Amino acid sequence: MATNDFVYFCIGSGFNADSQATYLAALAALGYPSTGFNTGTAFANQLNKVWRQGTAGSAVMGEFVKQFGLDFLDAGSLSTLLANFNTAVKQAAGQTAQVVTFSATPVFDCSKGLKFEITLTGNVTSSTLTNVPNGASLTFMIKQDGTGGRTFVPPGSLPIDTIDPTANAASIQSFEVSSTGVIRYATPMMVNPA
Numbered sequence: 001m002a003t004n005d006f007v008y009f010c011i012g013s014g015f016n017a018d019s020q021a022t023y024l025a026a027l028a029a030l031g032y033p034s035t036g037f038n039t040g041t042a043f044a045n046q047l048n049k050v051w052r053q054g055t056a057g058s059a060v061m062g063e064f065v066k067q068f069g070l071d072f073l074d075a076g077s078l079s080t081l082l083a084n085f086n087t088a089v090k091q092a093a094g095q096t097a098q099v100v101t102f103s104a105t106p107v108f109d110c111s112k113g114l115k116f117e118i119t120l121t122g123n124v125t126s127s128t129l130t131n132v133p134n135g136a137s138l139t140f141m142i143k144q145d146g147t148g149g150r151t152f153v154p155p156g157s158l159p160i161d162t163i164d165p166t167a168n169a170a171s172i173q174s175f176e177v178s179s180t181g182v183i184r185y186a187t188p189m190m191v192n193p194a
Contacts, residue, residue, distance in 0.1 A: 004062030005074040009055040010048045017048035064088060068098070068112050091115075097141060108155065110136065117141040120150035129155035134181050139174045161189035169193055 010017050018026065026046065062072035068088040072081060090096040091113035098113035100106050104125045108116045111131040118124075120142065132138070140160065142152050148167030154160040163171035170192040176184045 002066040002069050002071050004059070004066040004072045006058040006062040006072060007055065008052070008059035010052040015048065015052075016045050017052050018045050023049045061085065064092075068092070097139070108140075110138070115139040115141075117143065119143040119145055120152060121145045121147075123150055124152045126153050127155050129158055132157075132177055132181060132183070134177060134179050136177045137174060137186070138177065138183070139172065141170050141172045143170045144168055157183050159183065159185045163189070164191045164193075166191075166193065 017023075023046065065072040065084050065088045068091050070084040070088055072084060087096065091098055096113070097115040097117040098109075100108060100116055100118040102118060102121045102124075104122060105127060106118060106124060107128045107130060109130050110133060114136050116139070118141070140154075140158075142163045144150055144163075144165065144167055146167050148169070149165045151165075152160075152163050158175065160173055161171075172190045172192065174187045176186045178184060
C-alpha cells in the first residue's frame, strides 16, 4: 500500500488555531499577511493557523498521489515527489494506464484511472469494476504472459470480447459509459501480437 508522509497539521478535536474570520481580522489589524509576522510575540493559535493552512495543500497532494498507488514520502527528494505527482495526474487524466497487479479476482478501480493494464500469469476467475464515473471512456489492455493460454473473466457489466490466448499477446478494448452509468461496447478488440 502506498504511503503519504505529508500530514495536515492541527486538525484534531480541540485544535488550538484561530477561526478563519479571527485569523484574517487579526492579520489585517497587524498589516499581515503581506509582510508576515514581524517582531513581537507570535501566539500559538496564530502560528497553528499558519502551519495548518500551509500543510493542507501538501497533505491533499499526498493523498491524491497515494490514491494511485504511489508513495509521497518526506525523504528529501523533490524529483521523486514530482515524478509521482506527474504519474498520478497522467493516470487521472487517462494519459497512462493503471497497472493492475495480477490476481485470480482483480479489482479495476476507476478512481485510480480509466485505463487499465494487467498481465495474466494465471487464470482470472472473476473480476470487479468499481467507481465507474458517468460519461467516462474506459480502456482495458489484457496481456498474456510468456506461457499464454490464460483465461479472463471480465466484470459482469463489461461486454468485453474474448481475449487472444497467444503467449505475450495484448488484447485491447475500449468502452464508453453513458450519462446514466451504462457501459457500452465501443471498439472491437484489437490484438497486438507477441
